[in-house]
Amino acid sequence: MxxxxxxxxxxxxxxxxxxxxxxxxxxxxxxxxxxxxxxxxxxxxxxxxxxxxxxxxxxxxxxxxxxxxxxxxxxxxxxxxxxxxxxxxxxxxxxxxxxxxxxxxxxxxxxSQPRKSFVRMxxxxxxxxxxxxxxxxxxxxxxxxxxxxxxxxxxxxxxxxxxxxxxxxxSAKLTFNNTIDKVRAKIKNLDLISQTISQYSKDEAARACSSLLESSIPDLVVAFQRVCECVYPQLENAKPLKRNVFQRLNDGSVLWKELVGNGYEDWIDDHEMQALKVLFQQRHLFQHQDGIVDQDYIAKSGDTHYRIGQHIIVKQSNVLKYTDIVEKIGNRVLGFLEGVAHE
Incomplete structure (x- = not known):
């Protein structure tokens, strides 16, 4: 063709x-x-x-x-x-x-085909x-x-x-506030999540809620660390930061005292400071020990509710308390960035 x-x-x-x-x-x-x-x-x-x-x-x-x-x-x-x-x-x-x-x-x-043809295609x-x-x-x-x-x-x-x-x-402020809101949203929706998953499996519902609570611990510590790491270098006379220095409460507080004249102990009361120590040590346990208590945790946190070998149980009330404390310190740090410390 x-x-x-x-x-x-x-x-x-x-x-x-x-x-x-x-x-x-x-x-x-x-x-x-x-x-x-x-x-x-x-x-x-x-x-x-x-x-x-x-x-x-x-x-x-x-x-x-x-x-x-x-x-x-x-x-x-x-x-x-x-x-x-x-x-x-x-x-x-x-x-x-x-x-x-x-x-x-x-x-x-x-x-193009002929009209009068024996064969026509x-x-x-x-x-x-x-x-x-x-x-x-x-x-x-x-x-x-x-x-x-x-x-x-x-x-x-x-x-x-x-x-x-x-x-x-x-944005230090945006990132910090987003994490705080995220943690509170987890707690707020725990009952709804539990009710929804319980229709299929109560065991799965319990595991899901426990996982959400446990994940809030590192979320809060990372938010604390990141806001300090972001704000501190922007202030006049700030020292070069060592890696993960704001994961260590004592070292981080000393840095702030040298720079602005006061530290964590001056921004929150003794009970809040003790809770903050527990939060940071629990984060370490979940990160490195699968949440299993060791002697180092008891010594550094002062938490005597547990024996060596037990698993940390994270409660909603404790997560909300930790969230309030981290938010309080975070707002104080962000206040330095604005030039006015929160009182």
Missing amino acids: SRDYFRHTIKALEELNRTTTYSMPILPDDDGYFDKECPNEDCLSQFKVNAEDWENLFSDEAVYCPFCGHTASANSWWTTEQLEQAEEQATQMISAKLGQALSRDAKDFNR SMKYKGPTHFVNLPAEALEEMEQKIQCDNCGARYAVVWSAFYCPCCGQN
Whole structure:
């Protein structure tokens, strides 16, 4: 069969063989935010950015993941859903273009056949010939809306964020407050979580609640450490920090005393200081001993409720107490950054 019969199809294939571009509109959600996803394969966290700020404030060269801090150019932050939809629609576009060409070739072939002939052939194409370029619909809104206090960019996340996606600033206040809110949310929702999982397994419900409580201990210590590590170097006459110095209460308190004239013992009362020591030592146990009490824990924490070999039991009331104390010290530290210490 002659190539002339398929000239439209051959032309379409030649055009598609060259660089073919496809553009799919992206819609913001009802709050005016675009969906984004971290391109770091170890993260892939999704978040949203205000559509106006994306156009007016964000740089083409660098956007930052609010969760892991990964940096990449602005055209790298498409979500998995957007890429899948774009791939599907691009395939549909190619199929439609080829379908149009095949349909035209079939019509040309049929018109070329002699009307009065003993043998007459006809050709018919059955397939897509039209394509509608649909915009990518936005995912549902995210409740936690944040505005960077450095560049003013607005973004939205689920749970805690640590970096501004526009300027990359690691906000000590934002990060600290997010962690405090996260811990309190765990405690607030424990009963609901227990009731929900208990419908399937009471054992699983108990394990889930216990795990949430235990995870609050390192969360609080890390929040304490990070806010101190972030604020301290920004103050005048601050010394170079040794690694993890703010994981050690005595060493950290001495640093603050030398810099601002007072330390943890001056910011909280004796009972709170004792509870803080217990918190830090329990974090060490969960990190290195699977929560099993040893002599070192009893000696350093002063906690005589346990014997060596027992497992630490974390209570809701204790987590809330620890949270209040860490928040109290964190606000004091953040007050130094603002130039005015909280009294």
